[in-house]
Amino acid sequence: MTGIALVRMHHATEIPERVVSKVPEGAMTNLDDFTLLPRGLEVPFEGRVETCPACGRNGIEERPECGDPYFLHRQSSEMLGDGLRTDPFDRCSFQAN
């Protein structure tokens, strides 16, 4: 009778509650907003939160093996049958130095 248990991230490190909003239709789509995370925070599997050189908001620097580096601010992630698909819809390109 408990239904779905809400599991809070409560690790030893001071990770704030990750900003995840569920789409009401029940789809397994999460929205990750890295602009709300404090600078210096290590996000598992993503990287460290830094200040974007392009717009000044917080984000995570991504350096794809092929392609230009960019700062990721917000992304949606969707659980599909064959895995997790992420879609970075808010990001800034910047010049690597």
Ligand SMILES: [Zn+2]
């Ligand atoms: Zn930016």
